[in-house]
Amino acid sequence: MYGAILNVKFTVVVHSAPYSTQAAASAYRFTKALLEQGHDVYRLFFFGDGVHNTSKLTVVAQDDTNWQQQWDKLIELQKLDSVVCVTSAIKRGIIDEAESARHELGAVSLSSSSEISGLGQLIDATINSDRVINFG
């Protein structure tokens, strides 16, 4: 019966920051695997501390994995829809050009591959995806 399902649309919700717990790394490997298997990502949604995965202002030691860069590359390469929850993001210093200008912050920290938007995008994703999976 499952043979009929050729292509499944996933939304992956990331609740945790990289380096603190394994969850973001698990989410990354899961996302890569589902794409390799021919499934689709409807949306990546970074929520709460998960927004830290989308910072472009990070430097890691050479023998460490730069998770933010890994996400950025994957999102760019696969042209994924990647959304960062606005209320989670701006209070954690994840700032895009619009927020930077609005609050006169003088800096942008959000990777250009992701966009800041509201929780409505998460609800939209629950409506339009076949599966929603959370990593936290």
Next chain:
Amino acid sequence: MSEINSSKTVSIISRQAPYGSNRAHQSLDIALAAAVFEQAVNYIFMGDGVYQLLGNQNATSIQSKTLVNALETLDLYGIESIFIDSQSLRERNLTPKDLALNASIVSRGEIAKIVRASDSVFNL
């Protein structure tokens, strides 16, 4: 945003106490967003999540917003399917009289059915 044209059932299981972590608040944010977008919402309190419902909270003492005040307004957002796990209350020596919210007290078996009938589940 792509068009939102169908209603699905979103269940939120809120298992953490308020203030010590942001999970309780995040559960609320998801529930409110789902309700605003006219989805059917089941809001389930279990485990330490039942502590969110205690009356007489005042989080101004820790420079935080008092969560239960927001939970008391859920019906204004059309969220009426609120469930409290009876086992979690019992394990914490709490009764419905201790709670600031009127909601259905349910068994684990009933929660299992609610979860099974959901299109998506946020378990925080």
Next chain:
Amino acid sequence: MSTLHTVSKAPSFRLLETCLSIIQAGDAVLFIEDGVYHCQQSTELLRNSEVKFYCLREDLIARGLIDRKLDTIETVNTQGFVDLCVQHDGIVNWF
């Protein structure tokens, strides 16, 4: 209708207990991250014949558990994790 549950915390968090209390026959549990420590010893919770248990191979290897895993728990890699998500109608994540 069936649900895949993932459990990503060690047994001391007692998430599996809560998870199994709302599980239904035909559901599956996949242990990931620190959840794979559940696979190290047999417990009453794991002797639930209505539920199929799986664990994530990469997380077992990382933790030195690949040869200590219970035979009753099936190992899947991340591709298998994706397949389990596809095979079940819903996903509930315990973290």
